[in-house]
Amino acid sequence: MNDMTDAEAALREAPATVSRKAAHEANKLSKRLHRQVGQAIADFNMIEAGDKVMVCLSGGKDSYSLLDILLSLRERAPVPFDIVAVNLDQKQPGFPEHVLPEYLAGRGVPFHIEEQDTYSVVKRLIPEGKTMCSLCSRLRRGILYRVAGELGATKIALGHHRDDMVVTLLMNMFFGSRLKGMPPKLVSDDGRHVVIRPLAYVAETDLERWAAHRRFPIIPCTLCGSQDNLQRVQVKKMIREWERQQPGRIANMLTAMGRIVPSHMMDRKLYPFETLVPTGVADAGGDKAFDEDDDEGCAPVAAPVRWTARQPNDDDD
Numbered sequence: 001m002n003d004m005t006d007a008e009a010a011l012r013e014a015p016a017t018v019s020r021k022a023a024h025e026a027n028k029l030s031k032r033l034h035r036q037v038g039q040a041i042a043d044f045n046m047i048e049a050g051d052k053v054m055v056c057l058s059g060g061k062d063s064y065s066l067l068d069i070l071l072s073l074r075e076r077a078p079v080p081f082d083i084v085a086v087n088l089d090q091k092q093p094g095f096p097e098h099v100l101p102e103y104l105a106g107r108g109v110p111f112h113i114e115e116q117d118t119y120s121v122v123k124r125l126i127p128e129g130k131t132m133c134s135l136c137s138r139l140r141r142g143i144l145y146r147v148a149g150e151l152g153a154t155k156i157a158l159g160h161h162r163d164d165m166v167v168t169l170l171m172n173m174f175f176g177s178r179l180k181g182m183p184p185k186l187v188s189d190d191g192r193h194v195v196i197r198p199l200a201y202v203a204e205t206d207l208e209r210w211a212a213h214r215r216f217p218i219i220p221c222t223l224c225g226s227q228d229n230l231q232r233v234q235v236k237k238m239i240r241e242w243e244r245q246q247p248g249r250i251a252n253m254l255t256a257m258g259r260i261v262p263s264h265m266m267d268r269k270l271y272p273f274e275t276l277v278p279t280g281v282a283d284a285g286g287d288k289a290f291d292e293d294d295d296e297g298c299a300p301v302a303a304p305v306r307w308t309a310r311q312p313n314d315d316d317d
């Protein structure tokens with residue numbers, strides 16, 4: 001006679017079902033991340049044959065994920081390229097300096113740890129209680145550019161993701177009165193390097209999940225004791241809340257950054273408003289000047305533009 005109750009049988013089965021489901025989810029996440037990073041690299045021609053890509057590794061979830069995904073994409077990339085990981089040890093108190101070398105050696109990644117005590121410099125120059133991040137980032141940037149030159153790196157890869165790019169856009173609008181985002185690829189301000197952001201299409205929540213799944217040895221970013229930029233924190237909370245209310249909003253904002261209509265903005269340097277004249281030719285797709293709310297709510301909406309085959313926020317199996 002079988003004494004096992006239905007409940008006991010269900011309990012016995014549960015772990016296997018749960019782990020199958022978790023594996024399936026992790027597989028989906030992996031595919032999505034690799035696809036989005038590959039897509040961003042292709043769309044912006046971020047990596048070319050023979051590049052030496054310097055991946056800036058802070059020990060946070062974003063840069064670990066960036067390195068991890070680039071390493072596996074390199075295995076099947078259409079062009080050969082090298083990777084070197086670089087960490088700047090800023091001499092923050094309690095920085096666990098063994099963590100990154102051990103991780104990188106374990107993965108067989110060439111790496112360089114640059115030791116520079118920017119922590120003391122920033123502490124000395126910034127009054128107590130003020131945020132140190134702006135000076136800290138400036139110092140870090142200069143050092144990383146120098147190291148890139150010394151290592152012969154042709155690209156500098158940073159771990160900024162989709163949410164960083166959208167938050168930056170909104171921060172610049174709210175507090176800087178300009179429409180300026182964070183580009184996926186740019187020439188550094190010293191004019192000597194090309195900086196790339198291969199995670200440009202990746203959602204931060206996916207990176208959180210990936211970091212947990214891959215069990216990266218995360219180094220907390222609070223060692224310096226600096227307060228986060230409060231405005232940035234608030235804007236980030238705001239877009240997360242928007243996303244919760246209406247999923248897809250962050251992806252739409254990112255897509256909008258690549259679909260700018262200068263004739264419907266107000267920058268006179270981008271569009272010749274002063275010299276506009278009637279064309280005399282009706283245009284069915286043209287603007288209906290008297291529509292107050294041009295949100296395309298009444299007209300049939302064209303299918304959303306896809307970057308190529310799929311949208312970055314597409315799910316897949």
Ligand code: SF4
Binds near residue numbers: 134136137224226
């Ligand atoms: S959190 Fe600390 S280490 Fe990071 S940028 Fe700000 S001051 Fe620098």
